[in-house]
Amino acid sequence: MHGLPLAWAKFERKNVAGVGWRVAISGQNEIVQGTYSEGSGRAQLAFAEPGFYLVVVQTETGRDETEIELETQTALAINTLGRWKVGGIVQPIQVVPAANGLADPFVQNLTRQWMPFERVSMAWVVEVTARNQPVRWRWTSGQTQGQHTGTVYAWRLFNYAGGIQKNQDADRLFVPLQTSTPNIKATPTETTPNVWYNPVFRQWYLVECNAAGEIFWQPDCLYDYAHELVVTVKIAPGNANFLGFKLYVDSQQTQQIVEIGASYQNETTYTATFPRRAPGDAITRVWASVGNGSKFYIWAKLNVTD
Numbered sequence: 319m320h321g322l323p324l325a326w327a328k329f330e331r332k333n334v335a336g337v338g339w340r341v342a343i344s345g346q347n348e349i350v351q352g353t354y355s356e357g358s359g360r361a362q363l364a365f366a367e368p369g370f371y372l373v374v375v376q377t378e379t380g381r382d383e384t385e386i387e388l389e390t391q392t393a394l395a396i397n398t399l400g401r402w403k404v405g406g407i408v409q410p411i412q413v414v415p416a417a418n419g420l421a422d423p424f425v426q427n428l429t430r431q432w433m434p435f436e437r438v439s440m441a442w443v444v445e446v447t448a449r450n451q452p453v454r455w456r457w458t459s460g461q462t463q464g465q466h467t468g469t470v471y472a473w474r475l476f477n478y479a480g481g482i483q484k485n486q487d488a489d490r491l492f493v494p495l496q497t498s499t500p501n502i503k504a505t506p507t508e509t510t511p512n513v514w515y516n517p518v519f520r521q522w523y524l525v526e527c528n529a530a531g532e533i534f535w536q537p538d539c540l541y542d543y544a545h546e547l548v549v550t551v552k553i554a555p556g557n558a559n560f561l562g563f564k565l566y567v568d569s570q571q572t573q574q575i576v577e578i579g580a581s582y583q584n585e586t587t588y589t590a591t592f593p594r595r596a597p598g599d600a601i602t603r604v605w606a607s608v609g610n611g612s613k614f615y616i617w618a619k620l621n622v623t624d
Contacts, residue, residue: 325349325474329363331356332467339464350474353450359463360389362454363472365446370394370475375455376439377468382460383433386440390454395442404433443475490537490545490620491604492521501529502608507615520617524554527612534605537620544624545592545601552585554613565606567592591623 327347334340341354351366365371375386379402387399412426444453457468495504507522525533539545549565565588592601604620 325476327352327472329354329470329472331361331469333465350472352472354470359458360454360456361468361470362390362452363470364450364452365472365474366449367474368446368448368451370443370445371453372441372443372471372473372475373453374439374441374471375457375468376437376470377457377459377466378437378461379433379435380460381433381436384435384438384459385457386438387456388440388442388444388453389456390452391442391444391446394445397440397442400438400440402433402435402438404431406430407432490539490601490622491535491618493535493537495523495525495616496534496536498532498534499529502527502531502533504533520550520619522615522617525608525612525614525616526554527608527610530608530610532605532607533616534603535618535620536603537601539601539620543622545620546623547590547592547604547618547620548587549589549616549618550585550587552615554615565604567601567604 324346327343327345327350329352330342330344332340332342334342343354350371352363353366354361354363356362363373377384377386381404383404384402385400388395388397392398407430409428409430410425411428412424414424414426416423440455442453446453457466459466461467495506497504503526504523505526507524523533547567567590601620604618606616
């Protein structure tokens with residue numbers, strides 16, 4: 319289950335020999351970011367990020383009547399309640415013929431209960447609208463709640479069309495932001511999955527300068543394509559001496575994107591476009607010269623547009 323290139327995770331509730339009841343997690347939950355919990359006959363997955371998810375809940379019936387009901391996030395659910403009834407089988411156990419042979423025999427029947435399913439499941443597409451919002455369900459069967467086996471599958475459904483928009487190639491700057499000296503720190507604000515799984519994610523960096531120098535990305539870029547560079551900058555709280563910086567593309571100071579002065583105060587996004595580049599002339603560096611004492615957040619992406 320490990321290593322699959324999918325935003326997919328499996329949560330399996332089972333009795334582990336010598337350990338007891340546990341939920342085993344496999345797949346790519348570092349991408350799904352689901353947290354399993356349960357109580358009072360309910361179970362739930364809380365997803366760290368808003369968005370659309372496909373949730374499949376499977377349980378053993380215990381050969382008894384079984385229900386799986388979605389209780390939270392029902393608005394976009396394909397199905398909200400599944401019921402599996404125990405059926406009856408009429409089994410003749412005694413046949414007594416009529417004494418004169420001219421009447422129907424007497425038949426004594428026994429009705430046996432029968433559950434045709436060992437395991438059943440329900441699937442829902444749900445929208446989580448806020449961070450750490452739960453998707454909660456109730457599952458009942460012939461098993462007690464404390465000994466209820468079950469498996470939950472969760473797929474994170476990224477909005478690739480909305481995330482990539484007009485860009486034909488995903489974010490070429492999903493590489494670490496580097497610095498020219500140890501006295502300049504560039505710290506990511508949170509760890510994230512690969513951009514190929516989540517193209518809408520913005521990797522912010524907190525840049526703290528105790529010396530003048532450079533910050534830079536070295537993208538795995540392409541030549542003979544047109545590009546679009548998008549950069550967002552905002553002042554960090556507690557910054558006392560923002561000196562601004564100049565942002566460039568490539569190693570030479572010939573393609574300046576923007577110069578941000580010391581009077582800069584608000585969060586601003588800058589966009590620059592680059593025409594089709596000649597073979598052997600790929601964009602290999604996006605960088606900025608920064609001044610001592612500056613403290614700010616920066617996020618950037620460089621995409622192929624044509």
